[in-house]
Amino acid sequence: MEDLIKRMEKYAVDFNIPIMQAEGMEFVLDFVNKHQIKRILEIGAAIGYSSIRMCMLDDEIHVTTIERDPTRYNEAVKNIKEAGFENRITLIHGDALEYEITGEYDFIFIDAAKAQYTKFFERFVPNLNKNGYIISDNLSFHGLVDPNANVESRNVRQLVRKIRNYISYLEENETFKTTFYELGDGIAVTEYKNKSFDGFIFDMDGLIIDSESVSQKNWQKVALRHGFELPVEITNKFLGRSAKDVQKIFETEANTDIDFWTIKNEVVNENLKQFEKEGVKLMPGVRDLLEYLKSKNKRMVVATSTYHDLAIDRLKMAGIYAYFDAVVTGDMVKNSKPDPEIFLLAREKIGVSKLNSVVLEDSNSGIEAAHNAGIRSIMVPGIVSPSDESKRNSFIIVDTLIDFKKYLEENE
Ligand code: SAH
Numbered sequence: 154m155e156d157l158i159k160r161m162e163k164y165a166v167d168f169n170i171p172i173m174q175a176e177g178m179e180f181v182l183d184f185v186n187k188h189q190i191k192r193i194l195e196i197g198a199a200i201g202y203s204s205i206r207m208c209m210l211d212d213e214i215h216v217t218t219i220e221r222d223p224t225r226y227n228e229a230v231k232n233i234k235e236a237g238f239e240n241r242i243t244l245i246h247g248d249a250l251e252y253e254i255t256g257e258y259d260f261i262f263i264d265a266a267k268a269q270y271t272k273f274f275e276r277f278v279p280n281l282n283k284n285g286y287i288i289s290d291n292l293s294f295h296g297l298v299d300p301n302a303n304v305e306s307r308n309v310r311q312l313v314r315k316i317r318n319y320i321s322y323l324e325e326n327e328t329f330k331t332t333f334y335e336l337g338d339g340i341a342v343t344e345y346k347n348k349s350f351d352g353f354i355f356d357m358d359g360l361i362i363d364s365e366s367v368s369q370k371n372w373q374k375v376a377l378r379h380g381f382e383l384p385v386e387i388t389n390k391f392l393g394r395s396a397k398d399v400q401k402i403f404e405t406e407a408n409t410d411i412d413f414w415t416i417k418n419e420v421v422n423e424n425l426k427q428f429e430k431e432g433v434k435l436m437p438g439v440r441d442l443l444e445y446l447k448s449k450n451k452r453m454v455v456a457t458s459t460y461h462d463l464a465i466d467r468l469k470m471a472g473i474y475a476y477f478d479a480v481v482t483g484d485m486v487k488n489s490k491p492d493p494e495i496f497l498l499a500r501e502k503i504g505v506s507k508l509n510s511v512v513l514e515d516s517n518s519g520i521e522a523a524h525n526a527g528i529r530s531i532m533v534p535g536i537v538s539p540s541d542e543s544k545r546n547s548f549i550i551v552d553t554l555i556d557f558k559k560y561l562e563e564n565e
């Protein structure tokens with residue numbers, strides 16, 4: 154297989170075939186892998202290079218791809234046969250603007266004549282699964298789409314105008330949300346704004362339970378008791394982190410020699426005392442949302458960095474434990490958020506595909522973890538505002554879970 158790939162790359166250079174460049178190809182392969190995409194439609198097969206590479210990722214992947222040029226089509230037939238993918242790659246010889254393609258796809262990859270991108274998009278969008286993605290390649294057109302670029306030839310100028318129009322079409326679209334990536338030759342990832350999810354993965358502290366504000370005050374209180382100050386700028390960094398990560402931040406940034414665990418244990422005790430005295434408070438809209446999801450038979454799981462017994466206690470004290478199909482906690486995984494491990498495990502527990510699952514998070518490290526897991530996320534920022542990465546990597550940002558429930562109702 155390695156050998157076939159090398160030969161195809163050389164053939165592309167020798168005969169001037171615009172197969173995906175390494176960086177863009179890596180992005181697409183990583184994307185397909187991370188999101189567990191199985192059914193792919195590709196517009197522009199050329200010699201079959203990208204479709205073969207996508208198929209190599211997983212035995213369950215199936216690609217439908219189309220090519221109009223007969224020489225390239227024939228070359229693709231040969232290559233697909235040599236790769237042993239005749240059953241997994243459906244290669245069509247024809248013009249994508251005329252040929253009727255049926256079926257529903259998780260991922261549509263537009264990599265054909267650039268001047269026609271808007272037409273391709275509109276033609277194939279009906280084939281896209283509501284929770285799927287469309288990726289368009291070559292949007293920077295080797296830097297020429299930049300309005301400051303100096304473009305000499307009239308043909309190239311026209312082409313550049315068409316690509317710019319396609320970009321505006323995506324940017325201004327009411328139905329779709331697009332994220333642009335400046336890598337390879339310029340890549341756009343487009344998806345429906347309107348979604349229907351089956352699996353809901355909830356962070357706990359600061360998202361459903363109003364514990365972060367309690368905990369933060371207690372960090373400061375315990376610090377002062379030991380004669381030093383722990384400003385919010387430092388305690389903000391603790392949000393959504395495992396105890397081990399918090400220890401690292403504490404030891405490098407706190408202005409004290411006092412042992413981390415001495416302070417940490419006192420904070421935990423202060424929190425418990427306060428919860429016992431005042432009860433565990435829910436964030437706005439939690440019970441309504443859980444009740445609503447339960448009535449729709451959705452799968453729900455908690456994924457929290459907090460340790461098991463503590464988490465279960467908190468959920469029980471708040472009276473919401475029974476809503477969840479599972480609770481996944483910090484002690485069940487090796488690596489904490491922003492590592493994706495905890496969300497991957499949570500998703501497995503509810504058995505819903507990544508495309509149909511969604512993570513709810515209040516912290517930036519949680520949004521990063523969901524992004525790394527290839528699962529969409531909703532950010533409900535509490536104490537800390539969303540970072541630029543979170544703005545880019547989250548599907549939407551809402552003020553409260555009340556707003557998220559409204560979003561779900563509107564999209565029913
Ligand atoms: N995805 C391939 C590269 C595709 S290059 C890879 O990375 O390996 C773009 C191809 O799209 C060209 O071979 C071109 O002939 C084909 N193409 C362009 N417009 C098309 C159309 N309307 N219908 C079918 N194929 C088209």
Ligand code: MG
Nearest residue numbers: 356358359393
């Ligand atoms: Mg949190």
